[in-house]
Amino acid sequence: MEKLLEVNNLHVSFDTYGGEVQAVRGVTFDLKRGETLAIVGESGSGKSVTTKALMQLIPKPPGRIKEGEILFEGRDIAKMNEKQMQKIRGKEMSMIFQDPMTSLNPTMKVGNQIMEGLIKHQKMNKSQARKRVVELLELVGIPDPENRIKQYPHQFSGGMRQRVVVAIALACNPKLLIADEPTTALDVTIQAQILELMKDIQKKTDSATIFITHDLGVVANVADRVAVMYAGKIVEVGTVDDIFYNPKHPYTWGLLGSMPSLDSEDEELYAIPGSPPDLLDPPKGDAFAARNDYAMKIDLEEEPPMFKVSDTHYAATWLLHENAPDMDPPEMVKKRMKGMANMSSSSSEGDRV
Amino acid sequence: MSQEKLVEIKNLKQHFKTGRHSVVKAVDGLNFDIYKGETFGLVGESGCGKSTTGRTIIRLYDATDGEVIFDGEDVHGKKDRSELKRFNREMQMIFQDPYASLNPRMKVEDIIAEGMDIHGLASNDKERKARVHDLLETVGLNKEHANRYPHEFSGGQRQRIGIARALAVDPSFIIADEPISALDVSIQAQVVNLLKKLQEEKGLTYLFIAHDLSMVKYISDRIGVMYFGKMVELATADDLYNHPIHPYTQSLLSAIPLPDPDYERSRERFTYDPNNHDTSEEPEFREVRPGHFVLCTTKEFEHYKKEHGVVNQ
Incomplete structure (x- = not known):
C-alpha cells in the first residue's frame, strides 16, 4: 500500500507565561491509504495536539510547529500558509470532534452546515449540494433526511448529532479522516452504531483514518x-x-492492566502510580521512568531510542536493550497475552534501530 | 457480604413535571435491596434514570411515590432537623464531575471538613486538622495538600478529595454516581482500587452508578440494569454477564467493545427492539434463576425459565 501521510520528527510547543510547554516532542509515524491508526494515551499526552497540527488547527500564537515535517501525499503541510490549508481542510482531510453537542452551530440548519463544504470545495450550486446532503444523511443512517435537513441541531439526539458531524466530515470524500474521541460522549449502543458506520464508510471510500481515543x-x-503516546x-x-x-x-502494560477484562476476578487492577510529567520542564531520560515499576538506572539518565521488535512493531524502552534483564509484565497483562507462546523469553530482545 | 439489608427500595417513583400536562417518569416503580457491605452496581444508558435513582435515595429529590428504607427507617418520612442530620451522616455521595463538585473558592481542608463542622465531629482546630490530614492520607494524598485550592489538582486527585469529603463523617453507605467516568483509564484504576480498599477497611456499602459496564462488573457484587425508569434485570455480577436473560441486557452487553482484538473481530451485536415483548399483560419482576430477577410477563417467564433457568434436581 502507498503511503498517504508521513510525519517526521514533529515538535509542537506552546509559549505560555510559565515558559515553553513542549506538547509534542518528536513524533514520527506514517499512514497508508485505507488504513486505520489509533493513537492512545492519557489526557495531556499530546495525541490531540499531534492531530490538530496535521490540519494546522493549532492556534498560533501561542502554539507553533517547532520542527519536523508533515508530508501529505508528498506535500509538506507544516510549511503551508492559511490559504493553502483552506483548500485541504474539509476537502482532503477532515475531522470529527469529540463532543457532538458543541461542534455543530446551533443557529444554523443542519442541512446548511453540511452544504457549506460542498459549495466551497466542490463548487456545487445549492440544489446539487442539497441533493448530495440528502445522500450523505442516508449514508450515515439518519431516517427521513428530506425533512431532517431543515431542522436545527437541538432537534437531534446526541447519537444523531454525531452522525451529522460524521456526514460533514465525509461530505467531500476526504482521503484522511481524523476522529478525535468521536464516541466518548455517547452511550455504548450508540457508540457501537457510530463505529460500525465509520468502518462501513471507510470500506466504501477507502479513506485512511486516524482515531484518537483512550x-x-x-x-x-x-x-x-x-x-501509544506518552508525554509528547x-x-x-x-x-x-x-x-x-x-x-x-x-x-502499554500499565494501560492494558488498568482495564478490567470481563473475566477478571478479584485481583487488584494494575494502576499506573502518579500522574503524567509536566511538559513545561520534561524530565531527563525516559519521561515515564518516575511512574515505572520497571525503571532501571539508565532510564533516569538517557532517553531510550526506538527498538525494533518486528517489522511492524517498535517500542522505546531500555527493557528491549540486549543487556537489559528479563522482566515479566504484570499478571493482568500476562493473562491477555494468552496464546502467544514465544512471549516471555528470547523474543523480548529487539534490535536497536 | 452479609444477607442483612441496609437499604430497601420499594416501588420508588420519581416523576418530573415538564409542562402542564406532561410528566417525565424518570424512575417508575423500582424495587431492590442493597445488603450490608456489598457493592450494588446500577447500569443503563443516559436518560434511563440511574442518576435520578441515586439522588432520590439520598433525598436530594423528594420521591413522588414509594419508600426508601435505610437501616429500618424510611428516608423520605417526616424528619426534624436532628433526625435529618443523623441520617445525612450515614449516607454520603461521590459525584461524577470532580471539576464541578468542589467549591473552587474553598481550601481543600475546608471542603473536607465541612461535613465535620456541620455535625460537630471535631472539638477544636487541632483535632479538625488532624482528621483532615488523616483523611487525605487515607485517599492517597498528603497533608501538604490541605492548604491548596481545587484548581491546583488533577482530575484524579480531585476525585480523591471528593472521596475524602464523603468519608469525613464516617458514613456506612456511599452512593457513587459515575465516579470515574471523567477520569483517564490509568487514573480510573487508581480510584477503583482505592474504593475497594476503603470498602474492605471500613465495611462500607456502595451504590455504584455507571455506564462503563466492564468497570461495573469488576467492582460490583450485584448489578441492576435499568431501562426507561424501570429495572429490567437484577443478578449477581457474574450471573448477569454469563447469563444475560432480558433482551435489553443482552444487547447492552453485546455492544461493549473489549480490549481484545480477536474477540472484537468475532463480536456480534444484537439490537434491542422493545416491540418484541409480549404485551398481553403488565410485566412483573420474577426470579428466573436463583437470585436472578427479570422483568417479564407470565409467558416470557415460562420461556426464559426453559431457556436459562436452572433445572430442578
Missing part, C-alpha cells in the same frame, strides 16, 4: 495499527495484535 476496547475494535512522544507502535498480545513498553 478506550482500549474501541481501539481493539477499529484499529489496524496502534501508536510515541513510546510504542505496532499492529493491533502486537500491542494487545505482545506489548513491550511498561506504559
Whole structure:
C-alpha cells in the first residue's frame, strides 16, 4: 500500500507565561491509504495536539510547529500558509470532534452546515449540494433526511448529532479522516452504531483514518495499527495484535492492566502510580521512568531510542536493550497475552534501530 | 457480604413535571435491596434514570411515590432537623464531575471538613486538622495538600478529595454516581482500587452508578440494569454477564467493545427492539434463576425459565 501521510520528527510547543510547554516532542509515524491508526494515551499526552497540527488547527500564537515535517501525499503541510490549508481542510482531510453537542452551530440548519463544504470545495450550486446532503444523511443512517435537513441541531439526539458531524466530515470524500474521541460522549449502543458506520464508510471510500481515543476496547475494535503516546512522544507502535498480545513498553502494560477484562476476578487492577510529567520542564531520560515499576538506572539518565521488535512493531524502552534483564509484565497483562507462546523469553530482545 | 439489608427500595417513583400536562417518569416503580457491605452496581444508558435513582435515595429529590428504607427507617418520612442530620451522616455521595463538585473558592481542608463542622465531629482546630490530614492520607494524598485550592489538582486527585469529603463523617453507605467516568483509564484504576480498599477497611456499602459496564462488573457484587425508569434485570455480577436473560441486557452487553482484538473481530451485536415483548399483560419482576430477577410477563417467564433457568434436581 502507498503511503498517504508521513510525519517526521514533529515538535509542537506552546509559549505560555510559565515558559515553553513542549506538547509534542518528536513524533514520527506514517499512514497508508485505507488504513486505520489509533493513537492512545492519557489526557495531556499530546495525541490531540499531534492531530490538530496535521490540519494546522493549532492556534498560533501561542502554539507553533517547532520542527519536523508533515508530508501529505508528498506535500509538506507544516510549511503551508492559511490559504493553502483552506483548500485541504474539509476537502482532503477532515475531522470529527469529540463532543457532538458543541461542534455543530446551533443557529444554523443542519442541512446548511453540511452544504457549506460542498459549495466551497466542490463548487456545487445549492440544489446539487442539497441533493448530495440528502445522500450523505442516508449514508450515515439518519431516517427521513428530506425533512431532517431543515431542522436545527437541538432537534437531534446526541447519537444523531454525531452522525451529522460524521456526514460533514465525509461530505467531500476526504482521503484522511481524523476522529478525535468521536464516541466518548455517547452511550455504548450508540457508540457501537457510530463505529460500525465509520468502518462501513471507510470500506466504501477507502479513506485512511486516524482515531484518537483512550478506550482500549474501541481501539481493539477499529484499529489496524496502534501508536501509544506518552508525554509528547510515541513510546510504542505496532499492529493491533502486537500491542494487545505482545506489548513491550511498561506504559502499554500499565494501560492494558488498568482495564478490567470481563473475566477478571478479584485481583487488584494494575494502576499506573502518579500522574503524567509536566511538559513545561520534561524530565531527563525516559519521561515515564518516575511512574515505572520497571525503571532501571539508565532510564533516569538517557532517553531510550526506538527498538525494533518486528517489522511492524517498535517500542522505546531500555527493557528491549540486549543487556537489559528479563522482566515479566504484570499478571493482568500476562493473562491477555494468552496464546502467544514465544512471549516471555528470547523474543523480548529487539534490535536497536 | 452479609444477607442483612441496609437499604430497601420499594416501588420508588420519581416523576418530573415538564409542562402542564406532561410528566417525565424518570424512575417508575423500582424495587431492590442493597445488603450490608456489598457493592450494588446500577447500569443503563443516559436518560434511563440511574442518576435520578441515586439522588432520590439520598433525598436530594423528594420521591413522588414509594419508600426508601435505610437501616429500618424510611428516608423520605417526616424528619426534624436532628433526625435529618443523623441520617445525612450515614449516607454520603461521590459525584461524577470532580471539576464541578468542589467549591473552587474553598481550601481543600475546608471542603473536607465541612461535613465535620456541620455535625460537630471535631472539638477544636487541632483535632479538625488532624482528621483532615488523616483523611487525605487515607485517599492517597498528603497533608501538604490541605492548604491548596481545587484548581491546583488533577482530575484524579480531585476525585480523591471528593472521596475524602464523603468519608469525613464516617458514613456506612456511599452512593457513587459515575465516579470515574471523567477520569483517564490509568487514573480510573487508581480510584477503583482505592474504593475497594476503603470498602474492605471500613465495611462500607456502595451504590455504584455507571455506564462503563466492564468497570461495573469488576467492582460490583450485584448489578441492576435499568431501562426507561424501570429495572429490567437484577443478578449477581457474574450471573448477569454469563447469563444475560432480558433482551435489553443482552444487547447492552453485546455492544461493549473489549480490549481484545480477536474477540472484537468475532463480536456480534444484537439490537434491542422493545416491540418484541409480549404485551398481553403488565410485566412483573420474577426470579428466573436463583437470585436472578427479570422483568417479564407470565409467558416470557415460562420461556426464559426453559431457556436459562436452572433445572430442578
